[in-house]
Amino acid sequence: MSCYVTAADAPEAFGRIAGVRIKADPTESLHRFKQREIAAVFGRCPRKLFRRALELGAGDGYTSTLLAEYVQELVCTDMNPRRLTGIDTDSVAFRILDAEEVGEQFSSGEFDLVYSSSLLEHLPDPGRALRGIHRILRDDGISIHLMPNRLWKGTTVLLYMPNRLLTSVEKLLIAATPSSGRTHSTRRPPYGGNNLKLARRKQSFLTKQFLPRTHGVSGNTLAEFLAFGKARWVHEFQLAGFRVLAVKRVAFSSGYRFGYERVRRVLERLGLYTVSAYILCKQDAQSPLATHLLP
Numbered sequence: 001m002s003c004y005v006t007a008a009d010a011p012e013a014f015g016r017i018a019g020v021r022i023k024a025d026p027t028e029s030l031h032r033f034k035q036r037e038i039a040a041v042f043g044r045c046p047r048k049l050f051r052r053a054l055e056l057g058a059g060d061g062y063t064s065t066l067l068a069e070y071v072q073e074l075v076c077t078d079m080n081p082r083r084l085t086g087i088d089t090d091s092v093a094f095r096i097l098d099a100e101e102v103g104e105q106f107s108s109g110e111f112d113l114v115y116s117s118s119l120l121e122h123l124p125d126p127g128r129a130l131r132g133i134h135r136i137l138r139d140d141g142i143s144i145h146l147m148p149n150r151l152w153k154g155t156t157v158l159l160y161m162p163n164r165l166l167t168s169v170e171k172l173l174i175a176a177t178p179s180s181g182r183t184h185s186t187r188r189p190p191y192g193g194n195n196l197k198l199a200r201r202k203q204s205f206l207t208k209q210f211l212p213r214t215h216g217v218s219g220n221t222l223a224e225f226l227a228f229g230k231a232r233w234v235h236e237f238q239l240a241g242f243r244v245l246a247v248k249r250v251a252f253s254s255g256y257r258f259g260y261e262r263v264r265r266v267l268e269r270l271g272l273y274t275v276s277a278y279i280l281c282k283q284d285a286q287s288p289l290a291t292h293l294l295p
């Protein structure tokens with residue numbers, strides 16, 4: 001019997017056994033979400049469309065296994081060596097890299113695709129990274145950046161208290177059951193945070209009770225809500241010399257691993273999504289690759 005159940009199955013599971021997980025496993029749910037991201041963005045691309053691609057802020061590198069389908073040679077990078085532990089293959093090379101320094105680390109025009117998911121909001125100076133990307137991108141290349149949007153921020157604030165409650169119940173169940181739950185930790189793996197270039201911010205006791213920590217580098221919840229707006233990112237991309245070809249709706253996720261798949265599908269059908277993909281090419285340039293990516 002599996003001791004991993006989603007919240008959608010929870011009532012049944014509560015009746016059957018105690019000590020199970022209520023929320024989805026962090027790694028499994030992250031990887032499932034990455035599959036959906038890649039399918040939403042690259043689903044219509046032919047195999048091995050891109051000759052040489054770069055992924056920035058790749059985390060554990062799982063996405064590289066999915067991107068490899070569309071890319072002949074991939075350089076998969078992250079700044080955190082504890083997180084990016086992949087071993088090079090014929091088509092994927094792993095490298096530790098600060099995304100803000102990307103422009104100094106590769107040759108001009110070396111890549112026809114530069115990709116990131118949930119990275120730019122973690123950079124204190126995303127403009128520097130974007131100018132670097134512009135330099136190393138071929139003139140007819142494409143750059144794609146996925147990021148949480150304002151609906152994501154609002155959702156994480158609204159669901160913060162329900163999530164705390166659910167997490168506490170899960171911990172109690174695991175503690176009350178000597179054998180079943182302990183094979184799965186409720187904690188995320190000890191990778192360190194996502195905002196690698198900032199000291200971890202302290203939250204006041206009161207704020208902690210009602211509001212989630214900020215996800216990216218913004219100083220507080222309101223600043224983050226504003227920073228996650230589309231107009232802000234379009235402006236950043238234009239300043240770095242890019243043209244925004246499309247802002248694609250990618251997927252809905254609360255970020256809390258509740259696992260309500262059916263609810264998620266309904267919300268997506270209603271046009272609600274929490275992750276946006278910005279598809280860019282250089283200003284004054286055309287990219288034949290874009291035809292496979294645009295909605």
Ligand SMILES: C[S@@+](CC[C@H](N)C(=O)[O-])C[C@H]1O[C@@H](n2cnc3c(N)ncnc32)[C@H](O)[C@@H]1O
Pocket residue numbers: 030034056057058059060077078079080083097098099100116117118119122123193194195196197
């Ligand atoms: C939210 S995670 C996203 C990871 C992965 N892209 C994914 O979608 O699962 C943000 C990642 O950005 C990385 N990161 C933060 N600052 C970075 C920097 N300056 N340069 C490169 N990577 C950075 C973190 O180590 C982390 O792996």
